[in-house]
Each structure stands twice: as structure tokens, then as C-alpha cells.
Amino acid sequence: MPADRDPNQPLLAGLIGDPITHSRSPMLHNTAFAKLGIHARYELWPTSALELVARVDSLRAPHILGANVTLPHKIAVLQLLDRLDPAVEMIGAANTIIREADGSLTGANTDAPAFLASLREDGVYDPAGQTIVILGASGAARAAAMALSGAGVARLVIANRTIERAEALLGDLLAAADSDPLLFALPPDDADLPELLAEATLIVNATSIGWHDDQSPLPAGLIPPSALVFDMIYRPTQLLRDAAACGARTLDGTGMLARQAALAFERWTGQSAPLDLMRAALHS
Numbered sequence: 001m002p003a004d005r006d007p008n009q010p011l012l013a014g015l016i017g018d019p020i021t022h023s024r025s026p027m028l029h030n031t032a033f034a035k036l037g038i039h040a041r042y043e044l045w046p047t048s049a050l051e052l053v054a055r056v057d058s059l060r061a062p063h064i065l066g067a068n069v070t071l072p073h074k075i076a077v078l079q080l081l082d083r084l085d086p087a088v089e090m091i092g093a094a095n096t097i098i099r100e101a102d103g104s105l106t107g108a109n110t111d112a113p114a115f116l117a118s119l120r121e122d123g124v125y126d127p128a129g130q131t132i133v134i135l136g137a138s139g140a141a142r143a144a145a146m147a148l149s150g151a152g153v154a155r156l157v158i159a160n161r162t163i164e165r166a167e168a169l170l171g172d173l174l175a176a177a178d179s180d181p182l183l184f185a186l187p188p189d190d191a192d193l194p195e196l197l198a199e200a201t202l203i204v205n206a207t208s209i210g211w212h213d214d215q216s217p218l219p220a221g222l223i224p225p226s227a228l229v230f231d232m233i234y235r236p237t238q239l240l241r242d243a244a245a246c247g248a249r250t251l252d253g254t255g256m257l258a259r260q261a262a263l264a265f266e267r268w269t270g271q272s273a274p275l276d277l278m279r280a281a282l283h284s
């Protein structure tokens with residue numbers, strides 16, 4: 001933690017994005033600060049694109065621990081930071097900024113390890129050797145795809161409305177992969193998708209479809225009953241209801257959300273995060 005600061009002033013972390021009024025991050029982090037007796041506070045920092053440079057610069061102050069970054073700044077923020085974790089370079093998006101002791105700023109992505117940990121621990125699923133379909137090709141999908149590629153997936157299908165984004169992700173995966181998974185980029189209405197879905201043991205919704213209404217990114221009839229369906233959205237969704245109705249196993253995004261927060265907390269404080277407590281705070 002920064003040593004050159006007024007000890008009476010609380011340390012601060014916060015969320016940079018727009019809009020962020022409904023974020024649960026303050027509840028998660030303030031619960032953890034209180035549990036560990038850290039004199040710190042997590043705040044919401046609504047920030048427009050025009051305000052982003054000044055906001056990021058303000059993080060260099062001694063009483064700042066760091067920040068989380070959400071839409072629409074996860075990519076734009078990269079060029080404002082002093083260094084990026086290798087995973088950020090691969091994924092192309094940061095969701096966490098760490099203020100180092102010298103005031104410099106490091107970009108990290110805790111979505112990718114949080115996704116993988118939730119999949120393994122909450123979903124009891126090992127991606128090695130599996131066929132997996134990801135719906136979406138933006139920041140969250142990129143984090144999931146990079147994590148799965150590093151975990152030895154055999155076949156990875158990226159289905160996205162804007163096919164160019166799926167193809168770009170596929171190119172980046174090929175460039176970054178240690179292993180050699182079979183990769184497919186498809187639009188969601190591609191004639192080959194039903195067959196690939198039928199062979200999948202995991203389907204990941206990394207689109208934003210499901211937040212505001214009863215829409216689903218996938219027709220119920222295409223969900224394989226033997227698959228695990230992981231919806232990154234952290235509330236009950238139509239996709240998960242359809243998956244449960246056909247007998248598939250389901251996992252929502254709350255485990256991933258708590259874990260990405262816990263990993264950010266650990267980078268800021270150097271202390272172990274109370275994950276179970278943070279997770280419980282999500283439901284309070």
C-alpha cells in the first residue's frame with residue numbers, strides 16, 4: 001500500500017465506467033475492506049469518454065489503490081496506462097488498474113482467471129479436450145476464449161452477430177495459443193452451428209442478451225441436454241431457464257463476478273480476499 005499519504009485519509013478504489021449506477025462492486029469491496037480492517041472505501045466514478053484521461057491520471061495520487069474499469073472504457077484505457085499484464089495484451093481489454101507504489105499504473109484483466117476458476121470450481125468442469133461454444137466476441141468473450149485456449153480446449157467455436165469481431169478473435173487466439181485447438185468463427189444463424197452445438201459440452205453466453213428482458217441468445221431447441229450452460233450475466237436469465245428445462249446443467253455469472261472482484265482486491269491490497277463473504281454480499 002502507498003506509504004507517502006496522509007494516514008487519516010482513507011485509501012480509495014473505484015469503478016470507472018458509464019453508466020455504473022447499478023453496479024454491485026461497492027458492496028463487494030466495501031464488505032471485504034471492513035472484514036480485513038483496511039481503512040479504505042470503494043466508490044463509483046462515473047466517467048464519460050471525454051473525462052477518461054483526467055480520471056485515469058487522478059489514480060496516480062498516493063491514497064489510491066486502483067480502479068475497476070467497465071463499459072465503455074475497457075479498451076480505451078489501455079493506452080493511458082504505464083504497463084499491461086501479458087494477459088491484457090492478449091485479450092485486448094483491462095478491467096482492473098493497479099496503482100503501484102511509485103504512482104505508475106498497471107492494467108490487469110481479472111475476468112479471464114475468474115471465468116476459469118468459476119467454471120472449474122462452481123461448474124466442476126474441466127475444459128481440457130472439450131468442444132466449447134462461446135456466444136459473443138467482445139471483451140468478456142475474449143477473456144473467456146483466451147482462458148479456455150490456455151486450458152487445453154480441443155475445439156472452440158465463437159458465434160457472434162458481427163462476424164468480423166469473431167474472426168478477429170480467432171486470429172488473436174491463433175497468434176497467442178500454446179496449444180492447437182480447432183477454431184471456428186460463425187454468425188449465430190450459420191447452418192453449421194446446430195451441429196457444433198450438439199457436440200459441445202459447454203456453452204458460454206458472453207453476449208449482453210438476457211439482461212433486460214426474456215430474450216435469449218440461443219433458441220431453446222439448440223441447447224444440448226448433456227452440456228453445461230454458463231451465462232456470464234449475474235442474474236437468472238431465459239437462457240438458463242431454457243437450459244434447466246431441457247436437463248442441462250447451468251451456471252450464472254455471480255461466481256465469476258465475485259472472483260474477478262476478489263482478484264482485483266488482492267492486487268490492490270496484497271492480502272487474501274474473503275471470497276465467500278464477497279459472494280454472500282452479492283445476494284444481500
Ligand code: NAP
Nearest residue numbers: 136137138139140141161162165206207208232253256257
Ligand atoms: P460488450 O462489449 O457490450 O459486448 C456485447 C456482446 O453481445 C457482443 O458480442 C455483441 O455482439 C453481443 N450483442 C449485444 N446485443 C446483441 C444483439 N441484440 N444480438 C446479438 N448479439 C448482441 O460486453 P462485454 O463487456 O463483452 O460483456 C458481455 C456480457 O458479459 C455482459 O452481459 C456482461 O454483463 C457480462 N460480463 C459478466 C462478468 C462477470 O463477472 N460475471 C464479467 C464481464 C462481463 P456484436 O459484436 O455483434 O455487437
